[in-house]
Amino acid sequence: MHNSPHLVRITAVATGIAAVLAFGQAHGAAFQLKENSAKGLGRAFAGAASAPDDAAIIVNNPAGMRQLDGRQFQVDVSAISFSAKYRGEGGNHVGPTGPGTGTAISGGNGGDAGMIAPVPAAYFHLPFGENDNMHLGASLSVPFGFKTEYDRDWVGRYHGVKTELQAVDVGLAFSYDVNPYVSFGASVFAERLDVDLTSAMDLGAALYGVVPGFVPGGADGYNRIKGNNTEVGFTLGSLFSIDENTHIGFTYRSEVEHKISDGTARFTADGTAGTQALAVLRTQGLFVDSKGRATITLPASASASFTHRINDQWSIMADVTRTAWSKFDRVLVDLDSGQQLPLEFHYRDTTFASIGADYRLSDTVTLRGGLAYDQTPTTSAHRDVRVPDASRKWVSLGMSWTPSERAEYNFGYTHLFTSDPTIDLTSAYGSTLAGSYDVVGDVLAASVNYKF
Numbered sequence: 001m002h003n004s005p006h007l008v009r010i011t012a013v014a015t016g017i018a019a020v021l022a023f024g025q026a027h028g029a030a031f032q033l034k035e036n037s038a039k040g041l042g043r044a045f046a047g048a049a050s051a052p053d054d055a056a057i058i059v060n061n062p063a064g065m066r067q068l069d070g071r072q073f074q075v076d077v078s079a080i081s082f083s084a085k086y087r088g089e090g091g092n093h094v095g096p097t098g099p100g101t102g103t104a105i106s107g108g109n110g111g112d113a114g115m116i117a118p119v120p121a122a123y124f125h126l127p128f129g130e131n132d133n134m135h136l137g138a139s140l141s142v143p144f145g146f147k148t149e150y151d152r153d154w155v156g157r158y159h160g161v162k163t164e165l166q167a168v169d170v171g172l173a174f175s176y177d178v179n180p181y182v183s184f185g186a187s188v189f190a191e192r193l194d195v196d197l198t199s200a201m202d203l204g205a206a207l208y209g210v211v212p213g214f215v216p217g218g219a220d221g222y223n224r225i226k227g228n229n230t231e232v233g234f235t236l237g238s239l240f241s242i243d244e245n246t247h248i249g250f251t252y253r254s255e256v257e258h259k260i261s262d263g264t265a266r267f268t269a270d271g272t273a274g275t276q277a278l279a280v281l282r283t284q285g286l287f288v289d290s291k292g293r294a295t296i297t298l299p300a301s302a303s304a305s306f307t308h309r310i311n312d313q314w315s316i317m318a319d320v321t322r323t324a325w326s327k328f329d330r331v332l333v334d335l336d337s338g339q340q341l342p343l344e345f346h347y348r349d350t351t352f353a354s355i356g357a358d359y360r361l362s363d364t365v366t367l368r369g370g371l372a373y374d375q376t377p378t379t380s381a382h383r384d385v386r387v388p389d390a391s392r393k394w395v396s397l398g399m400s401w402t403p404s405e406r407a408e409y410n411f412g413y414t415h416l417f418t419s420d421p422t423i424d425l426t427s428a429y430g431s432t433l434a435g436s437y438d439v440v441g442d443v444l445a446a447s448v449n450y451k452f
Contacts, residue, residue: 031146035078036121038445041412042398043356044370047317049305050249055123058137061237061251062173062185065135076121078445083114088435090155093216110154137173157200158427160386164196181241194228202429203277219277227263245309255300315358325377347377370396388437392418408449416441
């Protein structure tokens with residue numbers, strides 16, 4: 001068994017802590033969420049950093065609070081429906097220490113790995129100072145998040161079973177109006193990151209050729225990795241109005257470095273063979289429940305935004321956002337065992353671009369629509385089953401109903417068009433998986449804004 005410790009130690013690291021970071025390959029610009037406004041969703045977030053009368057500008061561009069009318073409170077809820085169904089070859093056991101068995105991996109296609117998840121947001125705006133030229137804002141938003149979950153015994157279980165990530169921001173914003181045409185703003189936010197992931201472990205492959213009686217696929221185990229951290233970030237913004245009808249906004253959101261220092265790794269086994277394999281490995285100090293550390297940096301982004309009111313009925317908007325995912329290229333992971341593992345993600349920077357329009361149908365009803373292109377940071381060479389991602393196109397519709405001077409209700413809907421992403425993977429245990437996905441995405445949002 002002199003070769004087993006080195007082999008299994010690498011396997012444990014690659015399938016354990018590597019799984020913690022595999023969430024990075026999430027839908028549409030990785031796991032970044034733009035869904036912080038029903039009104040913004042209705043026009044594909046065109047003008048998100050420049051359009052008036054949407055309290056979500058507190059997080060999108062704090063300088064834009066100049067365009068909010070008095071004290072107000074807004075609550076938004078978006079429902080994201082994401083479907084991901086795997087289809088293709090089931091893969092084979094090839095064995096990590098030699099040619100392996102070549103036998104097919106058991107299990108089905110995993111069911112629908114997608115989900116329907118609510119994404120909340122809330123905002124409060126308070127103007128003050130001489131002629132209300134200063135503004136305070138408070139916000140609650142979810143800028144990052146994703147979840148996929150397959151059947152526990154699916155054919156791709158060695159590449160991932162469950163992936164769940166959520167980042168929640170609570171922020172305070174301030175802005176100052178230099179004059180009616182120029183304003184600057186900034187916000188500070190505390191961000192809570194939670195990660196929960198599960199993967200299967202091919203313990204039979206780990207012991208294949210080392211301990212008689214164990215073969216790839218003959219003894220399965222599972223790991224569950226959990227971690228959380230809270231850090232602070234900031235947003236800077238500016239808004240320039242050429243005239244009362246034309247507004248240009250610029251905003252920058254900082255990266256946030258999350259140092260998870262108290263994560264947990266738990267290992268279990270299925271059946272008699274799995275239990276026996278886990279017991280053998282634990283005599284070598286491997287696959288033992290323990291703690292781990294990793295630094296996860298959520299990326300910075302910068303946006304340019306344009307809004308122009310053509311007349312009393314029509315307004316047009318545009319938005320371009322660049323996200324610095326290329327810094328999420330390599331992560332170094334430390335286990336309590338002293339093992340260090342560099343993980344390569346090969347992310348690329350991404351661009352989100354959108355155009356939209358509002359049409360004021362009457363004094364109480366406004367209709368809107370938008371189109372967008374949302375680029376993924378992943379490539380075919382590095383796509384993962386945890387988040388079968390591809391670039392997508394948005395088609396959005398929405399409306400506002402303002403029954404009184406104090407209350408406004410907004411609704412938005414977006415359908416995401418995407419090509420079928422492909423995968424071609426070899427796990428840390430040597431098992432293969434090749435196929436593609438049927439991916440469908442829809443977002444429905446509603447909000448209420450109340451002025452007082």
